[in-house]
Amino acid sequence: MNDGPGSIVFAQDDLQDDFSLLDLLDHVLNQGVILRGNLVISLAGVDLVYVGLDVILTSVETALQHMSPALSAGTLSAKKRSVKT
């Protein structure tokens, strides 16, 4: 194993830096409070958290009406998280 010297870098806010962009997207999409008892719908690879089970279908339908044909006919899958009682 021919390793170069170890390195430590401090991220800047420069969003032209791909790694800074990845940090940022990770925080926004994978960290933060996520709610329980909601329907999580995955649409084109993006998890959408809709709160309020009784109106979720309406929201999905409304959302689909506004999506492009490619997206609305594409990878739509729904999974129900455990409902808090």
Add this chain to the structure above:
Amino acid sequence: MSLLLYCVAGTAASLNGLHAGVACSPVLRLEIANLAVFVSSSADSSGWLRAPVRTSALEFHRVLRQLFSATAILPFRFPTIFEDEPELARHLEGRSGEYGALLEKFSNFAQMEARVGYPNSETAIATHSGSEYLRQRQRRFHAVEEFAVELRRAAGAAATEWRQRMTRSELRGFALVGRDKIPEFKANIAQALVPAGMHVRISGPWPVTEFLDFSDGMP
């Protein structure tokens, strides 16, 4: 009207000069259940999810960053969308005690993060056999874990708490750092001796997320 939830904060929190949020929708400040709640409102929630989603995510981040620069926040994962204000209020009224306690607990803290690994970890291991490849991976795995201990030590008293987890390609360390200790934290970490070939990336300050211990286990 659908509501895109950015975060909650204490009632002293203001918009801090914020105007536009995701997809240029105005950022609104509501006060519900003794919390300041920051949302955008729209009759058509699909606008927040326009392709590429990355653009919306970056706009979402800009809102959080602006608010966090002035006060502690509990950010919500993008996109968290409530159907209407009554739905939002029901949720907040049920969790206001817990959210308020966390905001108070972390009122003067930020989260600093470390990513520790080997660049191009999958391809950089040059071996002649699969078993040697696995041995090298194992050695690197242990080296990363050992260095995480060194990082924690180097952070010293500047880090009130440390948590970490392994991903497939790297170790992620999370340090809870007082806002006034961030320069000290960075200076301390910079003194750590990084083993050959290892790469460490430090980012932050971020709003506290990794240390949010909810009663039902959900972050």
